[in-house]
Amino acid sequence: MLEVRDLVTVYGAIEALKGVTLSAKQGEITCILGPNGAGKTTLMYSIAGILKPRSGSVSVNGREITGSSAPYALACGIALVPENRLVFPSMSVEENLRAGAFRRLRGDRSAVLEDIDKAYVRFPSLKRRRDQAAGTLSGGEQQMLAVARAMMSRPNILMMDEPSLGLAPLVVSEVFSIISQLNKEGVSILLVEQNAHKALQIASHVYLLDQGRVAFSGTPGDIGEDDIIQRAYLGSKAA
C-alpha cells in the first residue's frame, strides 16, 4: 500500500502540491482526476523520487521513501509510466524492454529474458516489431511498450500518467483493458487520467486534485460522473 501524507512540492516560488494526502490500496485501481495544472504529474514525480518534495511523507507498505532517489523508489516496487515521454526513441523495442529491467540484468539475466518473452505474449504486436526503433511505433504501440517496459521491473505499484493521451478511442479501450488485466494479476495501479468516463469505470477509489490540493476523495459510486467532470474540468467554483 502506498501512502502519501501532507506532500508539498515546489518549483521555485510555485507551490505545485500544497499538502496532498492520499493512499493507493494493495490490489486496487486508484484514480486521480483533475484539471490541467492541478499537480498530477508533479505528484507522480514526487512519489517516484524524481522530484524532491519540500515536506510531507511517502511510504510503501510502511517503509518510508520520502525524498529518496528514483532507484530506491523503483527498488521499493514503484514503476512510473511518465506522461508524454513513453519510449527511448532510437532504441529498439527490445532494448526498451531491457531498459525497464536494467537494474535486474546483473542478477538474474535469464529471468529478465523470460519476462521479455512474457511481455511479447501479452503484446504480440511488440514482438513483431522487436527490432524496430521505438520512436517509429504508432502512439498506441508506444503506450503498450511503455507499459510493458514498466512491468519489466516487476513493480507492486504501477503509476501511469495519462496513458490515454492522444490515442484513438479504440486504442484507449485497449489500454484500459490492459490496465484492468494487470490489476487482476495483482498489480496495484495509480492512474492519472483526463478521461474521467473510462477511468471511473475501472477505478475502485477516486481522488480529485485541484490546484495542488485533494478536492474530493471517494468511490466512483459516491459521486456522479457529471459531478466529477464538472468539478475536475470546469473548476471547483463552477460546482
Add this chain to the structure above:
Amino acid sequence: MSEYAISIASNMGMIAFVALSAYVVLVVGEISFGQQAYFGIGAYVSGMATAMWGWPFGFALVLGSCVAAIAAFAVGALTLRLRGLYFAIATLCFAEMIRLGLNSIHVQVEIDGEPVGPDGAEGFGDIRWMFEHDVTTLEYMFIIYALLGAVLVVLLLVERSNLGAVIRMIGQDPLLARSQGIDVGTCKLLVIVFSGMIAGLGGCLYAHFATYIEPNVFNVMLGVHALAYGLIGGLGTALGPIIGVVLDIGFLEGVRAIQGYRMIAFGGLVAILLIIMPRGILDEVRIHHIKRWLRRQ
C-alpha cells in the same frame, strides 16, 4: 611511408581523441564546445612533465590525462544541473578561460642555459622527448595508433555493456532514464570525466609530436570540428567519429588537389549530412541493422 603521409596519419590519430571525447558527451545527450580545453591541458601538463621535469614519457601521459580528467570533473560537477544550450555555453566559457589562462602562464626553468616552459602567448617550445629518445615519426605514429586503438576498444566494450545502454538512455531522455531507476547525475559526470581523460591523452600525444604548442591551437574551432566529426560519422558507434576524422583530415586535407577547398567542402558536408542524416552516417538505427546482419552471417 612518406613524411607527409605520416604527418597526416598522425594528425588523424591525435584529432581522433578529441573527436571521441566530444562524441561520448554527445551520446550522453549534451553538446560540449569545450573539449579542446582538455586536449590543451593534456598537452601543456605532459609537455611540462617531460621537458621541464624530465619525467618519462609514459608517466607524463598518465599525468596529462589525469589532470585533464580532474578538470573535466570540476566542470562536470559545476554544470551538472545545466542542460542543452546552457551546458554548451558553460563548456565554451570554461574552455576559453583555460585558453586565456594559458596565455598568461609563464613558468620556465633553465635547462642547458635555455629557458624551457610555457611562455604565455609565445607558446611552449622545445618539447623534445622524441629527439632525445631517437623516436622516429613512424614509430611515434604507431604509439598514437596503439593508444587510440586501446581507447576505441574500451569504448566499444562499454557500448556493449549495461553501462553503454544506460548512457544511451540518458542521452535520449534523461527524465525517462531516471524513472527507470538510473542515477543520471553520477553517470553523466562519469562520462564527462572520461571524455576529459580521452581528450587529455590526445593532447599529451600532440604536444610531443608538435614539439611546440601555443594556447591558440586549443581554440574553439578545434572543439567545433571535434563535434562535427561525431555528427558526420554517426552517433551510433565509437567508429562514427573516426569516420568523420578520416573524411575531413584524411580525405579533404590529405588529398592535395582539393586541399585549398577543405573548409568549404567540410562546411558543406556537415550541412548536407545534418539534413539527410541528422545523427550521422553510422547512426543508432543503422548500427542496429548492421549488428543484426552480422549476427545472421
